[in-house]
Amino acid sequence: MIRVHTMQGSDENLARQNPFSLMEWQVCQRSENGTASLMVQGQLGSQHDQTRTYHARLCLESSGAPASEHLDHVQITVDSQGDWKLLLERVPAGGPYRFELNGPGFFSCLHHLCVGDIWVIAGQSNAGGYSGGFIEDPPEIGVHQLAADHRWSLAAHPLGDGWGHSPLLQFGKLLKNALGVPIGLVPLGAGGSGLAEWNPCEGEAPLYRRMISTIKSTGGPVKGMIWYQGCTDAGNPQTASTYAERFRAFVDRLRCDLGQPDLPVVMTQLNRIRGPADKQSDWNWSTVREQQVLCARTIPHTAIVPAHDLGLSDAIHTSAESNLVLASRYAQAALGLTRPGREVCRPAEIQYARLNRTRDVLTITFSHVPIGLVAVSEEICDFIVEDGGCEVNYTIPERYLYFTNQVVLHLARPVSEKTVIRFCYGRNPESSLRRYRDMIPPLACMEMPVSTADQA
Known part of the structure; x- marks a missing residue:
């Protein structure tokens, strides 16, 4: 809970957050013109004085300089219950920013707010981060994550529900450095999940419902989705041979529900697995890989990267060292799909x-x-x-x-x-x-x- 620290020493709650209000560490998706409109609201409490004047500003966390001249000294209106609401328009891509609210007798702020690009990460355990081993891959201000409980934080391992290393933190840092804007990660991978758990055209799809709810909590559109899944579907010849048809239905529904018909999707061609093999399991795994290539060829605004060459930390999870390689492939594909004038990176x-x-x-x-x-x-x-x-x-x-x-x-x-x-x-x-x-x-x-x- 965010607190207001008054000069008299008493505390009042600043904000009762709704899904479209700001919270610390939040990344808001920029529009095509490179800006965002941000809603922040809260309550000053029963001790507020309607005769007082209250002001807000949005400034750079690093220097205190205003994010933009029109965001430097904005007067807000407080109703008789102490509630207030403010729409910050034309906030430029960048940050981290600090939102300050002040008036006679008190001062409060929200830290580490950003405007940039948001990427959803969905699929199985390799999407969540279950890799063993050690690799230098530290957190970086400007790469933040939104957890399934709808709370933002600095992105750090383990991401989401994972317990090990993930390729997606490095992916976020590579995008941030290439684009010069903050990156928000929404890690939603679930270990062992089949495509049916994500595809509402096949049933209840609880992971799909969780994904839609989490995306909507960001308050707007997202930039794209990273998809790493297929191991569970490779366990059955029926789910393997119908993968492309079912994945397309999932993507079509996702784009429709988000109102983003051109949502970029970066797929991962299925990796390897150690252990005893037989003709049927070899056929299943190769079939899923072939179906995934078919998806990339036939679904618009979709790219694919290979993973069958990468090292493993156990029987099936990509090693921490190889995760950095995979992150680079994701970044190349994502930039090709989303950066104007850049060629889509297609594997040989x-x-x-x-x-x-x-x-x-x-x-x-x-x-x-x-x-x-x-x-x-x-x-x-x-x-x-x-x-x-x-x-x-x-x-x-x-x-x-x-x-x-x-x-x-x-x-x-x-x-x-x-x-x-x-x-x-x-x-x-x-x-x-x-x-x-x-x-x-x-x-x-x-x-x-x-x-x-x-x-x-």
Whole structure:
């Protein structure tokens, strides 16, 4: 509870906050013109004097200078019950700001108020932050978080309901430094949750209801959503194979309920999992990854980043060190979706695979590779070549593939037209290829039919 400290030494409650009133550490979403309108209200208590004049100001926390000239000395009106309300208009993006309320005999203030961008983080445990290990990733003023109880605070590990390290604090700091505005994080990931718990088109969806309630408590729109989920749906072939259809229904409903038809969404292509595997579980995990790529291709204002190459701190959670890598990928994708004039950051992916005339050399061409590809290990084992259900061995003579977007596989024998390739397939795939420009791996591909030279 925020308190008023009077010069007489008695305390009165300053504000009975509603969802659209300010609270300390709050980040308010800026509009397209770079400003926000902020509502602050409260009660001075029974001892107030209506004959007194009360003033408010919004100033920089760092220096005390006014946030803007028109916000420097604003008179407020107090009713007979001691209630007051003030709309601060055209507050410029930035902060932290301090809101001051003063009059004869008392002074009170709210600290660390910001105007910037708000990002919602939803999905499973890797969205919440369950990573073990140690990494330097300190809090930073100007990157704040809103918890599920609708209270704002300085963002620090663990975020939300997590108990370990999360990639999202670093994501917030990278965005703040790139954009020059504060970032608000709304971490809502729930460990072990399936897509059905987020998708109101499949039932009650309690996590969706919690998300909508929390977003509305920010008092306005949000900038976008980070989505990291799919492990639970990979446990069942039915939920795996219908993931794209169900995720699209979830996004459509979310955008409708928020009144933001172009809400940017950054997806994570499913990571890896250690432990015993079988054909069905490999198929399930690869199917979810393929469905997620389909989402990014078909849902407007959606980007995807890969995670299958990242290190783990246990059987399934991304390590703290790899979280910083993932944070950078999120930031690139978010900036591409939201920054005017910036190109959307698209990961490389297989465009086509073509056999030579003797059908013993297979050339795989990747899209979105401006400079070239490189391998980070001595052997490139990312590909599986299958002919009639049987794996075919291959060699790759060139490990360094600068200035080309192609990988050439020399097959152990000629293959048929029914041959398919898989890339980074299964629960725990090999991953050694990287795009040279940013060292991001291509997206995993479940199955790509090959073409022949005659079909070119």
